[in-house]
Amino acid sequence: MExxxxxxxxxxxxxxxxxxxxxxxxxLVRAAxxxxxxxxxxxxxxxxxAAAVDVSQRTFFRYFASKEEVAFFVPRLAExxxxxxxxxRPAGEAPLxxxxxxxxxxxxxxxxxxxxxxxxxxxxxxxxxxxxxPALLAAHLRRATELEEELAHIVAVREGLDxxxxxxxxxxxxxxxxxxxxxxRRWSAGxxxxxxxxxxxxxxxxxxxxxxxxxxxxxx
Amino acid sequence: MExxxxxxxxxxxxxxxxxxxxxxxxxLVRAAxxxxxxxxxxxxxxxxxAAAVDVSQRTFFRYFASKEEVAFFVPRLAExxxxxxxxxRPAGEAPLxxxxxxxxxxxxxxxxxxxxxxxxxxxxxxxxxxxxxPALLAAHLRRATELEEELAHIVAVREGLDxxxxxxxxxxxxxxxxxxxxxxRRWSAGxxxxxxxxxxxxxxxxxxxxxxxxxxxxxx
DNA sequence: GACACTAATGACAGCCACTGACAGTTGACA
DNA sequence: TGTCAACTGTCAGTGGCTGTCATTAGTGTC
Numbered sequence: 198m199e200x201x202x203x204x205x206x207x208x209x210x211x212x213x214x215x216x217x218x219x220x221x222x223x224x225l226v227r228a229a230x231x232x233x234x235x236x237x238x239x240x241x242x243x244x245x246x247a248a249a250v251d252v253s254q255r256t257f258f259r260y261f262a263s264k265e266e267v268a269f270f271v272p273r274l275a276e277x278x279x280x281x282x283x284x285x286r287p288a289g290e291a292p293l294x295x296x297x298x299x300x301x302x303x304x305x306x307x308x309x310x311x312x313x314x315x316x317x318x319x320x321x322x323x324x325x326x327x328x329x330x331p332a333l334l335a336a337h338l339r340r341a342t343e344l345e346e347e348l349a350h351i352v353a354v355r356e357g358l359d360x361x362x363x364x365x366x367x368x369x370x371x372x373x374x375x376x377x378x379x380x381x382r383r384w385s386a387g388x389x390x391x392x393x394x395x396x397x398x399x400x401x402x403x404x405x406x407x408x409x410x411x412x413x414x415x416x417x
Numbered sequence: 418m419e420x421x422x423x424x425x426x427x428x429x430x431x432x433x434x435x436x437x438x439x440x441x442x443x444x445l446v447r448a449a450x451x452x453x454x455x456x457x458x459x460x461x462x463x464x465x466x467a468a469a470v471d472v473s474q475r476t477f478f479r480y481f482a483s484k485e486e487v488a489f490f491v492p493r494l495a496e497x498x499x500x501x502x503x504x505x506r507p508a509g510e511a512p513l514x515x516x517x518x519x520x521x522x523x524x525x526x527x528x529x530x531x532x533x534x535x536x537x538x539x540x541x542x543x544x545x546x547x548x549x550x551p552a553l554l555a556a557h558l559r560r561a562t563e564l565e566e567e568l569a570h571i572v573a574v575r576e577g578l579d580x581x582x583x584x585x586x587x588x589x590x591x592x593x594x595x596x597x598x599x600x601x602r603r604w605s606a607g608x609x610x611x612x613x614x615x616x617x618x619x620x621x622x623x624x625x626x627x628x629x630x631x632x633x634x635x636x637x
Numbered sequence: 638g639a640c641a642c643t644a645a646t647g648a649c650a651g652c653c654a655c656t657g658a659c660a661g662t663t664g665a666c667a
Numbered sequence: 668t669g670t671c672a673a674c675t676g677t678c679a680g681t682g683g684c685t686g687t688c689a690t691t692a693g694t695g696t697c
């Protein structure tokens with residue numbers, strides 16, 4: 198129930214103005230996602246979204262830097278949680294294992310946090326729109342690599358390495374990120390969009406990295 | 418010197434109209450890349466590019482679907498070569514090895530083909546612009562995943578699998594693609610942009626995938 | 638070599654994402 | 668209650684991109 202973007206300490210009742218802003222932002226997000234999911238991204242104009250919340254187009258752009266940004270409001274939440282989870286892993290753990298457990302262990306929390314914002318089913322529908330809309334898919338991938346960059350730095354620090362000198366941190370997270378994306382696609386393509394299903398898919402895909410890279414597949 | 422997009426058989430002199438189109442397209446590409454490299458992508462308008470070649474803006478959009486597309490004219494060439502190279506690998510080869518050798522072995526040919534279009538040095542400068550411009554980076558990553566999808570299908574056929582049933586093809590190319598991107602970044606960040614340097618980087622990065630994913634790194 | 642045929646182009650109007658500037662409104666706080 | 672600062676709406680303008688239509692310029696034919 199906590200305000201999402203608030204600093205850690207002291208939350209002494211945000212004040213009317215702040216609450217109003219929060220409500221406007223949430224209304225814009227919900228209206229936008231609903232429109233994207235039903236009508237599609239490209240056939241939804243920013244004017245449509247603004248009109249649905251009864252604010253001016255200019256106001257929309259004061260809350261979101263671009264039309265794309267509003268589509269990634271929910272994923273953004275999830276990403277920050279993953280980063281935190283990786284930071285929280287014990288130092289002795291192997292790098293890949295730290296990434297793997299961070300994602301798997303924090304998955305239920307993430308799902309819960311998402312549901313607090315929008316219904317999980319709407320999130321899934323929007324995710325499908327993201328994957329099938331070139332402009333959004335591109336933005337999604339760019340965001341993913343930015344996240345990977347952050348994770349590479351964290352891994353490097355854990356292992357006492359320089360990210361620019363030793364390529365292993367970036368290679369690890371790049372491979373890991375690619376696998377996560379495969380799992381995400383399989384999740385959105387399927388019909389079971391529960392958190393448990395996603396966790397299972399992620400587990401299976403991560404377990405397959407080794408075998409997939411290994412020499413011969415005929416021994417499956 | 419052959420016309421790039423011509424069908425395999427018979428090239429009986431393209432005709433004046435076709436040659437004129439070819440020249441216009443090449444001029445647009447060269448003007449655009451030069452402008453992107455010097456002035457930056459966002460500070461170059463389509464009108465600028467069109468004016469540099471003395472055609473109307475409308476004509477530019479008849480050659481390229483978007484301003485982005487012209488920036489990827491050269492990479493597009495390289496990608497198609499890689500796909501062909503993978504298709505040409507012997508069937509018995511292990512999947513990862515096929516991808517690896519396809520890229521490494523065709524690298525010199527690709528470099529040569531690129532140089533026929535634009536100076537390699539200009540290509541590098543444009544590549545740096547792509548990596549540092551959010552909109553272009555996003556488009557680059559989307560193109561990369563489209564390529565990965567194609568490669569996953571090829572790998573699946575090689576191994577007699579169904580891409581949608583067995584996740585291994587997609588996992589393999591996702592991991593592979595991630596590593597290739599790391600190598601590309603290191604290439605563009607460095608000062609030696611020769612084909613040989615790129616091949617060496619690629620080799621090093623690919624050799625590190627196993628160790629990076631393996632349990633503990635302290636044994637480096 | 639004149640003739641129709643068709644592809645390529647330019648000029649123009651218009652949509653949409655996005656931005657800067659200015660003025661009006663509304664919470665915050667003394 | 669009055670002052671200040673934050674939030675908002677309006678308006679004008681830029682740039683990417685598209686549809687339309689008249690004009691130009693290769694192409695094949697007689």
